[in-house]
Amino acid sequence: MAGQRTRRRIPEATVARLPVYLRILSEQFDIDVTKISSEELADLAGVNAAKVRKDLSYLGSYGTRGVGYEVEFLVYQIRRELGLTHDWPVVIVGSGNMGQALAGYNGFGDRGFTVGGIVDIDDAKVGTVVGGVRVRHVSELTRVVAAQNISIGVIATPGIAAQDAADALVAAGVTSILNFAPTVINVPHGISVGKVDLAVELQILAYHEQRRINAAKGSSLVSVPGESRRGASA
C-alpha cells in the first residue's frame, strides 16, 4: 500500500491539471475544509467532474465512495506525484525585466521553487542583487548549478540569446528548462522543455476576436456564437 511500485505513466493532460487541483486543495485546506467531492473540486477548477475523478484515479484509489476525498491526504499525494515533497532550486538566465520580476516574485518560492541563482552576460548586471540573490556572470553557470544541485533552468534572455542560454544550461547539467523567450530552442533528447510565450497567447485571443467579428459581419443580427477556452466557465 505504501509506496506503489508500478509507476503508472500519467497522461500529460492530467499532469498539466494536477497543479491546478493542488493549488485549490491547498487553499481549501487552509480554510479548514477536510473533505471534498469530485464535483466540488471540478467546479473550483472549472472542469468536468468525471475528468477530476479520472485524473485522480491515476494517483491511486484515494477517494471514499459516498464521501469524497480527504483534502489533506490528496494534497500530499499530488505533491508526492509531482515531486514537490522537497524544494526545487531554479536558476534564472537573464536578469532583465522578466528575470527580475521572476526573481522577486513571491508566489515563486511559495510552492516549492526557490531562486537558486541568477546569471547574466552583462557585466553591468553582475553583482546587483534581485530578489535577495546576487547576479553572477553566465560563465559561472556550471558552478552555480553544481553547487546547489540545480536541475531546472529558466531562460529570460532576449530571443536571440535563448539558444545560447539553453546550450549553457544543458552543458551545466540542467535537465529541465522553462523558456520565456519567443524562440524554439533545440535541446538534446532527454531534456524537458516548457515554454511561456506571451505573444502566442495574445495571438490566439486575437484569432477568436477576429472570428467573432467575422461571424458578426456575416449575419449582423445573430448573437456571437462564443468560444470558451482553457480555464473559462459558465
Place this chain on the structure above:
Amino acid sequence: MAGQRTRRRIPEATVARLPVYLRILSEQFDIDVTKISSEELADLAGVNAAKVRKDLSYLGSYGTRGVGYEVEFLVYQIRRELGLTHDWPVVIVGSGNMGQALAGYNGFGDRGFTVGGIVDIDDAKVGTVVGGVRVRHVSELTRVVAAQNISIGVIATPGIAAQDAADALVAAGVTSILNFAPTVINVPHGISVGKVDLAVELQILAYHEQRRINAAKGSSLVSVPGESRRGASA
C-alpha cells in the same frame, strides 16, 4: 479566390501553432528567404512536416507542389487569419511587477499588440507612467476600454483580485482575457480566456524531473528514458 466565404473552423491545436509559424516566417522574410518547404518550416518550428502541411492547408491551398510556400504570402495569410492585419490595443489590470514588465516589454507591441491602457486599484500607482502609458484608476476601466475600443484585457493582479478584475473587464466590454494570476476565473459564455501560469509550468517540469529520479532509482544502470515536451527537438 479573393476573400473566401466559407470560414472553415480551424482546430484549436492548429491555431496555437500558427503564431509560431508566423514568427519563424517573419524572421526568414527578414533575412531574404522567399520560399520555404514544409520540411524546413517544420524543422525550425520543432514539429512534424506533415503537421505543418495540414495546419497550413486550413488556410487554403497556398503552396506550390514541387516548390514549397512563398514566405511573404504565407506571412500575409497567417496574419489575416489570426486577425493581425491591424493592431490590437490591450488593457492591463494591475501595475505591479508583472504589469510593469508587460507594459515596458517591446516584443509586446512588436507584433501587433499595443498597450492601450493600464489600471490599478492602488492610488499610489495611479498617475505613475509605465511603458509610456499613465496608470489610471480601475474605476476608469470602462472609460479606457470604450475610448480605444479595446477587446483584450490582461489580468496582472494578485490571485485574490483576479476574479474582480475579470468581472470588471467583462463589465467594461472586453471579450478576451489573458490571465497571469494563478487562479481559475469564471466568465460569461462567449468570453475567451487564456492563462499563463508560471507555477503550473514549473510543476510540470518538476514532475518530469521526479520521474527521471524514480526511473534511475528503479534500475540504477539504465540510462534515463527522457521525455521531450513542447518546443523541444533532437
Place this chain on the structure above:
DNA sequence: GAACGTTTGTGCACGGTTTCACAAGACGTC
C-alpha cells in the same frame, strides 16, 4: 442488518489530433 442515498472508479464510445503514405501537380531538362 437491510434499505437508501451518495459518490467513487472505470468501461466505453466519441471527437479531436497526429502521423503515415501516396496520388496529384509543378518545375526543369533533354
Place this chain on the structure above:
DNA sequence: GACGTCTTGTGAAACCGTGCACAAACGTTC
C-alpha cells in the same frame, strides 16, 4: 512534350483525451 525529381495536399489509420453512464462501495438511518 515526355521523363524525373521534388513537394504539396489529403485520405486513412493510430493515438490521445473527454465525458457519459453505471456498477461497486461507503455511511447513515431505522
